[in-house]
Amino acid sequence: MIKLKGPLKQRRFIVKKKSNRGYWLWILILSVLGIIVWSYPAPDRDAGPRGPVGTKKTAVIKHGGPNRKIILFTPDKNGERLVKVEASINSQAPVEDQIKQALSLLFTAEGLPAPLFPAGMIIREAFAYDRTAIISLGEDFRKKLAGGVWTELLAVYSIVNTLSANFEGIDQTQILINDHESDFFISHVSISRAIKADLSFTGETANKDDGGESS
Numbered sequence: 001m002i003k004l005k006g007p008l009k010q011r012r013f014i015v016k017k018k019s020n021r022g023y024w025l026w027i028l029i030l031s032v033l034g035i036i037v038w039s040y041p042a043p044d045r046d047a048g049p050r051g052p053v054g055t056k057k058t059a060v061i062k063h064g065g066p067n068r069k070i071i072l073f074t075p076d077k078n079g080e081r082l083v084k085v086e087a088s089i090n091s092q093a094p095v096e097d098q099i100k101q102a103l104s105l106l107f108t109a110e111g112l113p114a115p116l117f118p119a120g121m122i123i124r125e126a127f128a129y130d131r132t133a134i135i136s137l138g139e140d141f142r143k144k145l146a147g148g149v150w151t152e153l154l155a156v157y158s159i160v161n162t163l164s165a166n167f168e169g170i171d172q173t174q175i176l177i178n179d180h181e182s183d184f185f186i187s188h189v190s191i192s193r194a195i196k197a198d199l200s201f202t203g204e205t206a207n208k209d210d211g212g213e214s215s
Helices: 002-039 095-108 139-143 149-166
Strands: 067-075 082-090 123-129 132-137 172-177
Touching: 067 095, 067 149, 082 095, 082 149, 095 123, 095 132, 095 149, 132 149, 149 172
Parallel strands: 132 172
Antiparallel strands: 067 082, 123 132
């Protein structure tokens, strides 16, 4: 019996040693798994669903968010009259921003029959007050806009008709230059007073004009 004590102790030690090895092996495996899980990048829950990317067609530029259609009044390819071109703006933006969007499309949109306004048109301010759209343009365009009286008339009424047609409650437009009242848009068409829309430039029935006289 005494002779068996040695081998029995040895066997118990080996079993215990193997058991300890298995225990530490499992700890090592679980630790590695924990590090992997902890370091794995979590999904960006704040980003939310991605909206569709807006597409651009001829004379139509879509903005992020729900859109609404508007009509731009722009010269035809011969520069003889104004024609209507469909466009799109963000309907959830404040009215002031929607006015700026409409003007920006009128000034810069690609695909217009005959772009009239020079590159670099600056919209300094735009807002509505007492049924009047009040916009302020930078004066640099005056040196770049080519043409005489008729071109100047088309430019003024493209702005006025576009704003009156697309914004409920706006009956007329006051155009400022560098935030100040000006006698003329460039040198021929008076903008000293607010101007009402005139559809005669499109060949449609004309409205009475309270401004925009040429000299």
